[in-house]
Amino acid sequence: MPVSSATTESPTPAGPRDVVLARPLRVMAWLSFLAEVLIIGTGGAVRLTGSGLGCSDWPLCTPESLVPILEVQGIHGAIEFGNRTMTGLVGLLALGVLMLTLHAVSGKRLVIRAVWFAVGGIVLAVLVYIAASALSVVASAALMSAALLLAVLVGMVDSLRRTTVRRDLAVLAWLVLVGVMAQAVVGGFAVISELNPFIVGFHYASSLLLVCVTALFLVRLDAVPGPRERAVPVWFAALTHVTGLALVLTILFGVLTTGSGPHSGDVNIKREGFDASILAHVHSWPGYVLAALVLALAISAWLLALPPRRWLLVLIIAIVVQVAVGVLQARTGLPPVLVGVHMLLASLSAAAYTVVVTKLKKPVGAANPYAED
Known part of the structure; x- marks a missing residue:
């Protein structure tokens, strides 16, 4: 049965063959899994080369620059910034998996709603940042990230309430995206706290959990629902x-x-x-x-x-x-x-x-x- 059949508004739950999980989703899911493993390697490189404070600030690398200034921060800045860039790639892959999953289980309906929540979250995050900066709040970037994460969580709840088939895949896809965003915030706190070992350890353990979730997603792709x-x-x-x-x-x-x-x-x-x-x-x-x-x-x-x-x-x-x-x-x-x-x-x-x-x-x-x- 073609994918478009999953977009009908019939309240009857679909059977195992009612959702076609096309090859692009599988490829994207594998890339997401590999990226989650790879970012553990790049994060380890940051720590093992003594580059944890190669970027002294967050989310910028320095208070004046998004990227490292090699003449000042040298190779340590490049290594730390490389790991931050890898976080962006992991996030894009997680977003890709989510959108392809939502399209598979609902057609365009849930995809469009997710996009609207994303736009609303970005607007909210920008407004929070402007307000916090105007009030000279030190953690304005952290508040901006928290606002965006809150919008994504609300979008996740809304999406899952409307998902009637293969909810298992939708839940896992949302968890990975939320987890990646939360990880970015935790990484920021690791820098701000000057590499507090407990925060750094939690950062690694959370990354490991995301590897497990992406692996579970791959397994569930071929599992019979029900x-x-x-x-x-x-x-x-x-x-x-x-x-x-x-x-x-x-x-x-x-x-x-x-x-x-x-x-x-x-x-x-x-x-x-x-x-x-x-x-x-x-x-x-x-x-x-x-x-x-x-x-x-x-x-x-x-x-x-x-x-x-x-x-x-x-x-x-x-x-x-x-x-x-x-x-x-x-x-x-x-x-x-x-x-x-x-x-x-x-x-x-x-x-x-x-x-x-x-x-x-x-x-x-x-x-x-x-x-x-």
């Missing part, structure tokens, strides 16, 4: 979620370890409060537990021919390489390149785990020996 039921034994599902907890703890302690180590983001900023050498050991404990749990899940999945088995192999490979890089970087004095690779692998491991979780259920009615367990 109710789902469990496709694995209860104990396997429970063990999978325990594994997720181990993954979260591993990443959390990894963020704390990096924030307490030598790579603070600027040579003039020294971290105090946590002992990085102790945290490195604490970080490894849930990491080894994670590796053991994933191995147990993979063996069980292959013996029982469970749906997640292939993606568990992908997760095993990612975690084994991750552990190897972690051990190597600890024994070689935390070279920046290995730390950056470690950060990227963490995001890919989280994305692979996200896919594994989606394989725990099947559409209702599909062959499923574990539905009544």
Whole structure:
């Protein structure tokens, strides 16, 4: 059935084939996923090269200039500004995915409403900035960004209320766009706070979550919409979620370890409060537990021919390489390149785990020996 059939005003929910997800959306979704991974790499480069304050201001690079002045800020300014430029690309891709998704599920109707909310948000943001500047409010740029983000949130609520088919895709697409915009604001606070380690750590963790959401969007593109039921034994599902907890703890302690180590983001900023050498050991404990749990899940999945088995192999490979890089970087004095690779692998491991979780259920009615367990 052609895409235009999704634009009819019939209140009857559409079936699995009523929405055609064309190739441009798939391509854009993959580019969005890759960009979310890549920006973790560019953000890591900022931190690992000591360029965190290469641009001393936000959203401008300096109080007088949007772009870095190389004669003054040098390579550090270029690296930091490059990461900010990457944020713009990630945002444009997220916007592209959203618009293509809305067009697929509703035709032009929701796209036009989203555009109107965007225009209204821009006007509101400009008015807030002018008013804040007139009142000499220091955080006028932050207030402008908050106003624009608020408009997008209102637009998201309005759009989702009117979405009757493939709401799962619409929700994920909106979450990515909102997340990217919020990330830009968090990055600004990281600069304003002179690279507060907790804000920087939250910035990284949020980027990792966006990688997981974009990965989930890719999975849902090929999923059959509608109710789902469990496709694995209860104990396997429970063990999978325990594994997720181990993954979260591993990443959390990894963020704390990096924030307490030598790579603070600027040579003039020294971290105090946590002992990085102790945290490195604490970080490894849930990491080894994670590796053991994933191995147990993979063996069980292959013996029982469970749906997640292939993606568990992908997760095993990612975690084994991750552990190897972690051990190597600890024994070689935390070279920046290995730390950056470690950060990227963490995001890919989280994305692979996200896919594994989606394989725990099947559409209702599909062959499923574990539905009544």
